[in-house]
Amino acid sequence: MKNIEVLNDLILINNDRIEGYNKAAKETKEERLRSLFADMAQQSGEMLNELKEQLKLGEADAENGTTLKGKIYRAWMDIKATFGGDDRKALLASCEFGEDAAQKAYESALNEAELSIDVRNVIQKQQMDLKHSHDRIKNMRDAAQPA
Numbered sequence: 001m002k003n004i005e006v007l008n009d010l011i012l013i014n015n016d017r018i019e020g021y022n023k024a025a026k027e028t029k030e031e032r033l034r035s036l037f038a039d040m041a042q043q044s045g046e047m048l049n050e051l052k053e054q055l056k057l058g059e060a061d062a063e064n065g066t067t068l069k070g071k072i073y074r075a076w077m078d079i080k081a082t083f084g085g086d087d088r089k090a091l092l093a094s095c096e097f098g099e100d101a102a103q104k105a106y107e108s109a110l111n112e113a114e115l116s117i118d119v120r121n122v123i124q125k126q127q128m129d130l131k132h133s134h135d136r137i138k139n140m141r142d143a144a145q146p147a
Contacts, residue, residue, distance in 0.1 A: 002114035092141035099134035
């Protein structure tokens with residue numbers, strides 16, 4: 001039963017991530033960033049499929065919504081867009097904030113002692129992929145000049 005709960009939490013986090021990156025893509029005129037954000041949203045789409053596959057193996061239904069934290073994250077991005085305009089560094093910083101939240105969610109999921117080996121393996125793989133994405137966003141943010 002713990003598998004189902006953890007998988008659904010991670011599904012919600014990935015739904016948040018997709019919405020956040022779709023929003024970020026709309027907030028920038030820079031093609032390179034739009035492409036990056038599309039890649040990140042696609043990555044979460046692939047992760048969703050893997051998580052949902054694990055739920056099917058356990059014959060449970062996947063969550064379709066987003067988390068409260070995700071809604072707060074998107075609201076924060078709205079505020080940044082209003083005040084930051086087309087500020088590349090601010091937009092990347094808000095994306096990094098979302099990546100930090102995803103990392104915490106995956107870390108918390110892995111701290112669950114009752115996960116099956118298969119579920120744990122999927123979560124560990126996804127956490128590593130998300131770590132690479134986080135580092136990519138962070139490096140771009142660090143290199144960006146404020147507007």
